[in-house]
Amino acid sequence: MTANRSTSSEGDYTARHLQVLEGLEAVRKRPGMYIGSTDGRGLMHCVWEIIDNAVDEALAGRGDHVTVTLHSDGSVSIDDQGAGIPVDIEPRTGLTGVEVVFTKLHAGGKFGGGSYAASGGLHGVGASVVNALSSRLDVEVDRGGKTYAMSFRRGEPGIFDDSDAPSPESRFTPFLAGSELRVIGKAKRGVTGTRIRYWSDPQIFLKGAAFDYDGLIARARQTSFLIPGLTIVVRDDRRLPDTPGAEGRHEEVFRHDGGISEFTEFLAADPALTDVWRLQGSGTFTETVPVLDAQGHMAPADVERVAEVDVAIRWGTGYDTRLMSFVNVIETPKGGTHVAGFDQALLKVFRKQLEVNSRRLKVGNDKVEKDDVLAGLTGVVTVRLAEPQFEGQTKEVLGTAAVRQIVSKVVETELTARLTSAKRDDKAQSALVQEKVVAEMKSRISARLHKETQRRKTALESSSLPGKLKDCRSTDTGRSELFIVEGDSALGTGMAARNSEYQALLPIRGKILNVQKASVGDMLKNAECAAIIQVIGAGSGRSFDVDMARYGKVILMTDADVDGAHIRTLLLTLFFRYMRPLVEAGRVYAAVPPLHRIETTAQGRAKGEVIYTYSEAEMRKVTADLQRRGRNLKQPQRYKGLGEMDAHQLAETTMDPRYRMLRRVTLKDAENAERIFDLLMGSDVAPRKEFIVDAALELDRERIDA
Known part of the structure; x- marks a missing residue:
C-alpha cells in the first residue's frame, strides 16, 4: 500500500502491515462499492456510518445522547454514551475489540446475535470503511473506569506525534510487532461511551466534496423522531461564510418524545382529514444465515427472527403522497419488502371496505388502485429486526423477503380494525377517507377517458x-x-x-x-x-x-x-x-x-429616444444620467396597468421575444x-x-x- 509505505522504511514494512491492510486496501481501491461515490454524497455516507453506530447504542437502550461536531480543520467527531467498543482481546484474531472493529471488514458486535436486537450498522463494514478512507481516525473509549485510545492512518494503527494539535499531517509511527490500546485516563464510575474523530482522506474524495450541513440537520431531526427520548446535538465550528455558524459555534438540539406520530405531523403539508393512526404489531420468521463456528469457519444455521412493525399514517385534503420508510433507524428511500407489504395491505383493505360500502359510496364496478388510496397520504413505515438483508452497502432497499408478509398482516389487521371501529371519531374519519379514495378513483378514470379522447x-x-x-x-x-x-x-x-x-x-x-x-x-x-x-x-x-x-x-x-x-x-x-x-x-x-416610460426630445444631431425602466430606483438613476448629459426630458409616464400601453409599447417591452424580459x-x-x-x-x-x-x-x- 503505497500511501502507508511513506510512514516507514522498506525494511519496516512487515507482514503485519499486510495483514492489517489486506481488506482495507480493497476499500481504498474501490470506494464506490462501499460508500456509493467519492463526492459530497460519499463524504456524508461516511458520517452516517459512524452516527448510525452511535444511534444503535441508543436503540439498544444504552445511552440517550449523541453529539456530532463539524470542526474547523475539516474533521468530524461523533460522541455517544453507549456501552463503548469492547477493549478486551478477541480470541480468533488476537486483537483488541477496538482494532477489530476499525480494521476488519464484516466484523463487529452485530454478528452472531446477542448484543443488538436491531441496528442500523448491519454489514460490519461501516467503521472499518470510514477508517480506510480517512487520512486519520482517533477513537477514545470509556469503559470499566478507564479511558482507552487508539489512532489510525489510512486504516493502519499507530501513534501520531501531536506536539501542537491533532492533525493528519503529524508524524506517524505505525505499530510493528503488536498494536497497543493505550490507557490515557480514568473514566467516572458507571460512565461508558465512544468518541470518534476522523479526517476524510483528500486522496480519496474529490476536491469539491463538502459536508452537507442541511442534510445532516435533516437526518438528525429524522433520527430523533425515530427513537423517542434520544437527544441529538449537531454543532458547527467551521465558521463558514453565509452560514448560521459564521460568527461562532452554531448548535442545534433535537429531541422528539412523540415518535413517528409526531414525525408524520411534521411531514404533512396539507390540512388533516384524519388523525394520525398508529398500526403496530410483530411477527416471527426463520432465516438461514452463515455463522462463525468455534473453529472460525462459516456454517449455515437456522435462526428465528422477530420483526416489529410500527406504522403511522394520516390522510389530508391534498393529493400528494409523502411516505418514508425505515429499517431500524436507516431510511430506505427506494423502499423494499416492508413498503411492498404496506402497499399490498393498504390496497387489499380498502378494496374490501369499499366493496362492503359500495352502495353508499356509489362505487360502481370500478376498482380502486394503489394511487387512489395513497392520494393525500402522509406516512412513516418502520420495521425493526436483527440483521436485515439490504440490496447493497448503501442500504437503500430492504431485501428480507419474510418482512413483506409480516408487515402486510399487521397493517391489514390494524387498519381494518380502525376503518370498522364503532367509535364516533373513528367512524367519521373512516367515512371521510373512503369518500376521498372513491373521489380519487373517479377523478383518475375521468382523466384517463379525457386523455384518450383529447387532441391538440x-x-x-x-x-x-x-x-x-x-x-x-x-x-x-x-x-x-x-x-x-x-x-x-x-x-x-x-x-x-x-x-x-x-x-x-x-x-x-x-x-x-x-x-x-x-x-x-x-x-x-x-x-x-x-x-x-x-x-x-x-x-x-x-x-x-x-x-x-x-x-x-x-x-x-x-x-x-x-x-x-x-x-x-x-x-x-x-x-x-x-x-x-x-x-x-x-x-x-x-x-x-416596465413601470415607467422615459422619452427624450431630439436635440441637434441627437435623436429622441425612449427608455423603459422597471423600478423607482432605476427610473431616478436613468433620469439623473440623462439630465447630466443635457438631454431634454418629457414628463416620465408611469404605467399602472398593461391597458395603459399601446400595442407597440406592449409588444416591445413585454411580448416580443426579441426585447421582452421573462x-x-x-x-x-x-x-x-x-x-x-x-x-x-x-x-x-x-x-x-x-x-x-x-x-x-x-x-x-x-x-x-x-
Missing part, C-alpha cells in the same frame, strides 16, 4: 375550448406560448401586440379563487380555474401529464402593481397545487412589464416553497398575521400605489 386543437378545431381563448395558429407545442392576462383591457392591447402565429391569449377576470384554501371540487367549479386547466389541456393534480400540455410556455402577464402581484400569486398557487410538473419543467414564466418560475426546494405558499395563502391565519407583523418594518412605502 388548432384555431379551426377549438370549439370545445373556452370562447374567450384567443388561440394561436401553430401546432408546434415547443414554440407556442400562452399568455394569461388580467382583464379585457389588457386582452384588447395584447391582441394587437401578439404574434398570432404562436402566441395565444387567455383573459381572466380579476382575482381567481384561492385554491390553497379551497377544495378540489370548489376549484373545478370556479370558471377561471377550470378555463386555465382546460386550455392547458394536461389535466390537474395527480393526473396531470406535462407531455400533454398544449403550450411550451405559460406566461403570467399581470399589471405591475400590488393587485397584479396578488393575482400572480393566486395563479402561481393554482399551478403549484394542481399543475406542479409544469413548474418543475421550467415552463411557467412571469412577464416583467422571469422563470422554478422550484429549487419544493418543501420550503409549499410551506411559504401555505403561510401566505393557507387557511391558518395566525402564522400569516405573525409574518405580516414581523415584516412590517421592512415595508417600502414607496412601492404602495395609493
